[in-house]
Amino acid sequence: MNSTDQLKNIATQVRRDIVRMVHAVQSGHPGGSLGCADFLTALYFNILEHNINFSMDGVSEDVFFLSNGHVSPLFYSVLARAGYFEVKELATFRKINSRLQGHPTTHEHLPGVRMASGSLGQGMSNAIGAALAKKLNDDKHLVFSLHGDGELDEGQNWEAIMFAAHHKVDNLIATIDYNGQQIDGATKNVMGLENLKDKFLAFNWTVLEMNGNDMDDVIAGLNKAKSLTGNGKPICILMKTIMGKGVDFMEGSHEWHGIAPNDDQLAKALAQLPETLGDY
Numbered sequence: 001m002n003s004t005d006q007l008k009n010i011a012t013q014v015r016r017d018i019v020r021m022v023h024a025v026q027s028g029h030p031g032g033s034l035g036c037a038d039f040l041t042a043l044y045f046n047i048l049e050h051n052i053n054f055s056m057d058g059v060s061e062d063v064f065f066l067s068n069g070h071v072s073p074l075f076y077s078v079l080a081r082a083g084y085f086e087v088k089e090l091a092t093f094r095k096i097n098s099r100l101q102g103h104p105t106t107h108e109h110l111p112g113v114r115m116a117s118g119s120l121g122q123g124m125s126n127a128i129g130a131a132l133a134k135k136l137n138d139d140k141h142l143v144f145s146l147h148g149d150g151e152l153d154e155g156q157n158w159e160a161i162m163f164a165a166h167h168k169v170d171n172l173i174a175t176i177d178y179n180g181q182q183i184d185g186a187t188k189n190v191m192g193l194e195n196l197k198d199k200f201l202a203f204n205w206t207v208l209e210m211n212g213n214d215m216d217d218v219i220a221g222l223n224k225a226k227s228l229t230g231n232g233k234p235i236c237i238l239m240k241t242i243m244g245k246g247v248d249f250m251e252g253s254h255e256w257h258g259i260a261p262n263d264d265q266l267a268k269a270l271a272q273l274p275e276t277l278g279d280y
Contacts, residue, residue, distance in 0.1 A: 002045050004215050009276040010081060011041040011215070015246045016273040017077035017280065021093040023266045028094060028102065031256035032148060033074035035179050035212070035241035039146070040078045042218045047226070049141060052083040054111035062141045063130055065115055067123020068148035068177065069103040070258065076100050079112040081277065090280045121154025123147055124174060128164050128234075131172040142229060145174045150182025153191045158203075164234040165204035173225045175237040177212065181254040200236045212239035247272055 002010070014037045022028035044050070049062045066075050073093065080087045085099075092098035099108040103118035115126045127145035134141060151157070164172060176196065184190050193199075200207045206228055210221030218239075225235050243257070244250025247269040261269055 004219070007038075007041055007045055007215050007219075010045055011037045012246070012273055013275065013277040014041055014074065014077045014081060016270060016275060017081075017090055018073040019247065019261060019266060019269045019273070020279070021073045021077070021090055022260045023263075024091070025094040026260045028073055028260060029070040029258045030073070030247075030260070031181070031243040031250060031254070031258075032068065032177060032179065033071040034247060034250065035243045035245045036071055036074055036146065036177055036239075037246065038215050038218050039175065039177075039212050039239060039241075040074055042215060042222060043144060044078050044082045046219060047222045048144065052111070054084060056106075056114065058114070058130065058141075059137065059139060060141060063114060063143055065123050065127045065130065065143070065145040066104060066113075066117050067126075067145055068120065068151050069117025071146075071148075072100070072102060072104050075104060075112075076110075079110075080280075082112075084111040087278075087280045120148070120151045121156045124157050124160040124164075127172055127174060128160055128167075128169055131164075131169045131234075132167070134171055135169075141171075142226065143172045145172070147174060147176050148182070149176055149178050149180065149193060149196070150187050150190065152176070152193060152196075153182075161200070161203050161205070161234075168232045169234045170230055170232050172234045173222075173229065173237065174234065175239050177241055178238050179241045179243045181243045181252075181257065183254065183257045185254050196238055200238075204233060206231070206233045206235045207238065208235065209238045209240070212241035213245050 099110040104113045131143040211217040250256040
C-alpha cells in the first residue's frame with residue numbers, strides 16, 4: 001500500500017509523462033488526462049486488486065474500463081508505471097505501428113486494455129457486462145470504470161444506467177470525471193447536464209461525491225464506494241476535477257481538451273512537474 005505522498009509523487013510523474021507524450025507527436029488530449037491523474041494513480045497503486053500479468057478475462061481480480069478513451073496518455077502512463085509494460089514504450093505514443101494508439105484498442109494486445117474506446121459512450125455498457133459476468137461466475141471482485149461528463153451526452157449511457165439499476169449490478173463502481181468541460185466548451189453550454197446527482201439517484205444508483213484532485217479524498221472516496229458494494233445498487237462517484245490540473249496555464253480551459261503544447265509551453269509545464277520516478 002502506497003502512502004499519500006508516494007501516490008502524489010507517482011501522479012506528478014504521470015502528469016509529466018502526459019505532457020511529454022502529447023508534445024512529442026503534437027497530437028493528443030492533455031486536459032482530461034491531467035485532470036484524472038490523481039484518480040487513476042490511486043486506483044492502480046492503492047485500490048484495484050489487479051494482476052500485471054494481464055489476462056483479458058479478468059477472473060479473480062478487479063477490472064477497469066476506460067470509457068473516455070481520449071485520455072489515453074494518462075492510461076498508458078499509469079499502466080506502464082504500474083508494470084504492465086516497459087516505461088520506455090511510452091515514447092512510441094501515437095506513432096505508426098505503436099501499440100499506444102491515440103485511443104486505446106484491443107487488437108494491439110496492449111496489456112491492461114480491455115476495450116476499444118475511441119467512440120464515446122460505450123464504456124458503461126462494457127463495464128456492466130463484465131460485472132454481470134463476475135456475478136455469473138461467482139467472482140466477488142469488482143468492476144471500475146471512468147467516464148467523461150461530456151460523454152454523458154451519448155444516449156447509450158442512460159439506457160445502461162437504467163439497466164444496471166434494474167438488474168442490481170452492485171459490483172460496479174462508475175466514476176464520472178465531472179470537470180464541466182468538453183471539446184466544444186463548457187458542458188452547460190454544449191448540452192446541459194443539470195443535476196447529475198439527482199439524475200443518478202432517480203435511476204436508483206448509490207451516489208458519492210469526491211474531489212478528484214485531492215489524493216486523500218480520492219482514496220477515501222474509492223474505499224467508501226468499495227464498502228457500499230453488494231447492497232443491491234450500482235455505485236456512481238461524481239468526481240470533481242479541474243481540466244489540465246497541474247499545469248497552471250491549462251487549468252480549467254476546454255481549449256486544452258485536444259491540443260498539444262509547443263516547445264515553450266512544454267518547458268513551462270515540466271517546470272511545474274518535477275521528475276519523481278525517472279523519465280522514459
